[in-house]
Amino acid sequence: MCLAFPGKIISINGQQATADFDGVQKDINIGLVPDIKKGEYVIVHAGFAVQQLTKQDAWEVLKEYEKGNKII
Amino acid sequence: MKKEIKLSEDLIKKIHNVANEIGRDIVIMEVCGTHTQTVSRSGIRKLMPKNVRLLTGPGCPVCVTAQEDIDAVIHLAKAGIPIATYGDMLRVPGFFGSLEQVRAQGAKVFSVYSVEEALALKKDYPELVFFGLGFDTTTPMTAMALKKGLTVYSTHKLFLPAMDALLSMGEIKIDGFLSPGHVSAIVGIKPYEHMNVAQVITGFETQDVLVGIYMLICQIRDGRREVENEYVRLVKQKGNPVALKMIADTFEIGDGNWRGFGIIPNSGLEVKNPKLNAKIKYKDILSKVDYSKSKKPTGCRCGEVIRGLIMPEQCPMFGKICTPEKPYGPCMVSDEGGCNTEYRYN
Numbered sequence: 001m002c003l004a005f006p007g008k009i010i011s012i013n014g015q016q017a018t019a020d021f022d023g024v025q026k027d028i029n030i031g032l033v034p035d036i037k038k039g040e041y042v043i044v045h046a047g048f049a050v051q052q053l054t055k056q057d058a059w060e061v062l063k064e065y066e067k068g069n070k071i072i
Numbered sequence: 073m074k075k076e077i078k079l080s081e082d083l084i085k086k087i088h089n090v091a092n093e094i095g096r097d098i099v100i101m102e103v104c105g106t107h108t109q110t111v112s113r114s115g116i117r118k119l120m121p122k123n124v125r126l127l128t129g130p131g132c133p134v135c136v137t138a139q140e141d142i143d144a145v146i147h148l149a150k151a152g153i154p155i156a157t158y159g160d161m162l163r164v165p166g167f168f169g170s171l172e173q174v175r176a177q178g179a180k181v182f183s184v185y186s187v188e189e190a191l192a193l194k195k196d197y198p199e200l201v202f203f204g205l206g207f208d209t210t211t212p213m214t215a216m217a218l219k220k221g222l223t224v225y226s227t228h229k230l231f232l233p234a235m236d237a238l239l240s241m242g243e244i245k246i247d248g249f250l251s252p253g254h255v256s257a258i259v260g261i262k263p264y265e266h267m268n269v270a271q272v273i274t275g276f277e278t279q280d281v282l283v284g285i286y287m288l289i290c291q292i293r294d295g296r297r298e299v300e301n302e303y304v305r306l307v308k309q310k311g312n313p314v315a316l317k318m319i320a321d322t323f324e325i326g327d328g329n330w331r332g333f334g335i336i337p338n339s340g341l342e343v344k345n346p347k348l349n350a351k352i353k354y355k356d357i358l359s360k361v362d363y364s365k366s367k368k369p370t371g372c373r374c375g376e377v378i379r380g381l382i383m384p385e386q387c388p389m390f391g392k393i394c395t396p397e398k399p400y401g402p403c404m405v406s407d408e409g410g411c412n413t414e415y416r417y418n
Contacts, residue, residue, distance in 0.1 A: 003109075050254065059279065
């Protein structure tokens with residue numbers, strides 16, 4: 001149920017946007033992330049973008065963690 | 073891909089080394105159903121050191137929806153009220169059948185992917201009730217639909233009180249939680265800090281889960297009880313304030329009825345507006361439901377799977393008379409249910 005997918009915003013029209021999911025384009029609601037811009041990535045759950053996604057992956061987190069850096 | 077495999081192998085070695093340093097049996101619970109899927113699909117459970125037990129928790133909304141609520145909504149459907157809900161919920165058997173079965177008998181029951189589809193259906197079916205379920209991740213969407221006039225039977229729940237309940241019930245000693253990434257995208261990090269247990273908020277790729285486990289067992293080895301965040305690319309300190317406000321505007325917190333737990337205080341979300349609250353709007357129909365039947369035991373041990381007390385294969389019905397094709401309980405219905413995941417991947 002909390003399953004969600006990353007998508008790239010390719011166009012915005014008010015609270016609606018079109019997002020690209022690995023080549024499949026789908027309309028989503030962006031009312032919960034009002035500051036999102038074209039070209040940025042979001043996580044989409046049940047048709048709604050719930051949060052902006054940045055690019056740090058697990059390995060970058062691990063690298064910082066092993067350096068002893070506080071990760072928040 | 074080769075690089076990722078090498079890094080994963082290195083990480084598994086690190087996990088084994090730290091587990092060896094700990095030198096005692098430890099229990100980690102992946103509380104989120106989507107983590108359970110990643111763990112099973114990637115074979116992570118089998119790659120763990122012998123002294124590290126990974127348990128499935130209550131993070132499957134379909135699985136924790138109480139039988140009473142399913143029976144109530146089935147009565148609404150039978151009384152002629154059109155119902156819309158997320159797909160998995162149609163197949164969960166209540167005492168009086170499933171929503172799928174009453175649809176086959178002529179009731180108006182619709183499966184939707186999003187509340188926007190329910191709002192669209194409302195144009196043709198003004199009496200439509202949305203059977204809302206899900207945790208903090210899913211509630212904001214229902215909140216938005218309430219603001220647009222959708223009537224809702226809410227079984228939405230706050231997830232963190234269930235983690236508190238697991239710790240306070242003390243049925244199993246949990247050394248650490250892999251905490252839910254997408255719930256945290258909404259609630260942020262601070263609400264976990266009172267729990268006094270090691271936690272790592274973790275993403276859902278295989279590598280995320282491995283890094284999350286590594287960070288968690290390092291905490292356990294060091295005797296720390298902190299909230300760390302592996303899912304930094306999504307989870308922010310304050311979560312999503314827009315979504316949190318939307319929930320606060322439209323729902324009030326009350327007791328939540330959870331399968332496997334019973335009532336967990338301050339974990340339930342009820343619709344504030346009485347005109348859009350199906351439990352109030354249709355109280356005449358709902359007051360006639362015989363809920364004593366909802367409490368009858370069926371032999372399904374989903375409640376114990378949800379609390380981490382048994383593994384799915386310890387239920388005598390698992391894989392024999394209870395399968396994804398013919399489920400006896402919600403843990404076998406939902407893709408995120410512990411039984412369904414175990415059946416498909418192992």
